[in-house]
Amino acid sequence: MKQPCVYMLASQEYGTLYVGVTSDLIARLYQHRTGGVKGFTARYGVNRLVRFEQFETMLDAISREKQLKRWHRQWKINLIESENPRWADLAPSLGLPPLPSP
Structure with missing residues (x-):
């Protein structure tokens, strides 16, 4: 998905939220999920x-x-919950495997 x-x-x-931008959502999600992105999300x-x-456009x-x-924060929560x-x-709908159950 470029x-x-x-x-x-x-x-x-209702947990910790993060907003990011990318030109390749699948690759970026993979990085987040495998620890390839150090810092806040990890x-x-x-x-x-x-x-x-x-x-x-970017x-x-x-x-x-x-x-x-x-x-x-509440505005972001309202935006998420609107859809x-x-x-x-939503990642499995894009072809990524589901996250492991806690």
């Missing part, structure tokens, strides 16, 4: 894809990422 997009990850339902176990938006995706990063009320991991 297309600019903004994605939101969560550690669990430290807090944030690897469940709960929302993503695709864009025509500039549009970066602009949206910056907007979402300025949002209050994914159960906080399901």
Whole structure:
């Protein structure tokens, strides 16, 4: 899936949230899930894809990422729940294996 997009990850339902941008969502998710991305997401176990938006250009995706990063936490939760009320991991619908059960 080589297309600019903004994605939101969560550690669990109502858990720690992360907003990122990428041009290859599948590859980026794989990095998050296998520990290839050091830092915040690895430290807090944030690897469940709960929302993503695709864009025509990377500039549009970066602009949206910056907007979402300025949002209050509750606004982000409301956005996630507007399309994914159960906080399901969306990565399997993109072809990645499901996360192991806790």
